[in-house]
Amino acid sequence: SELDTPDFKTPILPSYSLQETMALHSFLKYFEDEKKLHILPGDWRVSEWIIVPESLSLEIPKGTTLRFDKTAGLFSKGPILITGTKEELVVLTSSVPFSKGGIWPGVALLKTQKPSDWSFVKIENTSGVKKGEWELTGGVNFYESEIKMSHVTFLGNRAEDALNIIRSKFELKNVTIKNTTSDAFDSDFSQGTIE
Numbered sequence: 201s202e203l204d205t206p207d208f209k210t211p212i213l214p215s216y217s218l219q220e221t222m223a224l225h226s227f228l229k230y231f232e233d234e235k236k237l238h239i240l241p242g243d244w245r246v247s248e249w250i251i252v253p254e255s256l257s258l259e260i261p262k263g264t265t266l267r268f269d270k271t272a273g274l275f276s277k278g279p280i281l282i283t284g285t286k287e288e289l290v291v292l293t294s295s296v297p298f299s300k301g302g303i304w305p306g307v308a309l310l311k312t313q314k315p316s317d318w319s320f321v322k323i324e325n326t327s328g329v330k331k332g333e334w335e336l337t338g339g340v341n342f343y344e345s346e347i348k349m350s351h352v353t354f355l356g357n358r359a360e361d362a363l364n365i366i367r368s369k370f371e372l373k374n375v376t377i378k379n380t381t382s383d384a385f386d387s388d389f390s391q392g393t394i395e
Contacts, residue, residue: 215251216249216251217253218230218253221237221251221253224248225244225246225248225250227239227240227242227244228240228250235255235257236256236257236258237252237256237257237258238259239259239260239264240264241261241262242264242265243265243267244264245269245295246267246295247272247295248272249272249274250266250273250274250275251275251276252274252275252276252277252278253277253278254277254278254313255277255278255313256278257279258279258280259280259281259283260280260281260282261283262284262285262288262290262320263284263288263290264291265291265293266293267294267295268292268293268294268304268305269294269304270294270295270296270302270304271304272304273304273305273307273308273329274306274307274308275307275308275329276307276308276310276312277310278312278313279309279312279313279315279316279345280309280316280318281316282317282319282320282321283319284319284320284351285320286320286351288320289320289321289322290321290322291321291324292321292323293323293325298324298356302325303325303326303327303358304325304326305326305327306323306326306328306329306338306339306341307323307326307329307340307341308336308341308343309342309347310345311343312345312346314346315345315346315348316342316345316346316347317347318347318348318349319351319352320350320351320352321349321351321352321353322352322355323339323340323352323354323355323357324354324356325355325356325357326338326339326340326357326358326359326362327339328358337359337360337361338359338360338362338363338364338386339354339357339358339359339361339362339363340354340362340363340364341365341366342364342365342366342368342370343366344367344368345368346369347369348370349370349371349372349375350374351373352374352376353375353376353378354377355378356378356380357377357379357380357381358381359382360382360383360386361382361383361384361386362377362380362383362385363377363384363385363386364385364386364388365385365387365388365390365392366387366390367388367389367390368390368392369391369392370387370390370392370393371392372392372395373394373395374395375394
């Protein structure tokens with residue numbers, strides 16, 4: 201199939217313009233003056249990749265659940281700010297239950313310029329971000345993208361790493377990784393703290 205053979209003329213991941221991204225996802229709101237995309241609180245089915253263009257940030261508020269289809273993930277060239285609370289977690293999961301084979305690629309942040317900050321998040325059933333021979337080995341990947349995490353849980357990951365941090369500064373507090381098939385946390389050329 202087309203996905204199995206690398207075709208370096210096409211972008212690795214879908215590249216949608218901001219207009220296309222907005223058209224694909226009714227739950228997104230764009231604040232031009234603040235250069236940010238905001239996900240409206242709610243429980244949303246995600247059937248196409250959410251692509252955050254360079255120089256924009258993405259905010260995911262407390263109590264939001266995103267249910268990703270098997271071929272849809274989250275790819276960002278800007279920081280992602282997830283502000284869950286103990287009472288109202290943010291959940292990123294598969295649209296089909298794991299018991300019925302539900303998986304989704306996961307999250308990739310690439311050269312975001314500014315740090316991301318995630319608190320009280322649960323990420324479930326990721327399979328890794330792959331296209332042809334190009335792959336990010338993690339269900340959640342930070343490449344040259346600084347990250348702070350507090351109270352983040354990774355469950356049922358099927359990728360090589362549940363969390364993969366490359367060439368990035370990180371600060372991880374109260375991070376839980378359960379039921380992962382391979383590595384829980386992999387860090388390359390990075391520096392950071394884990395508490």
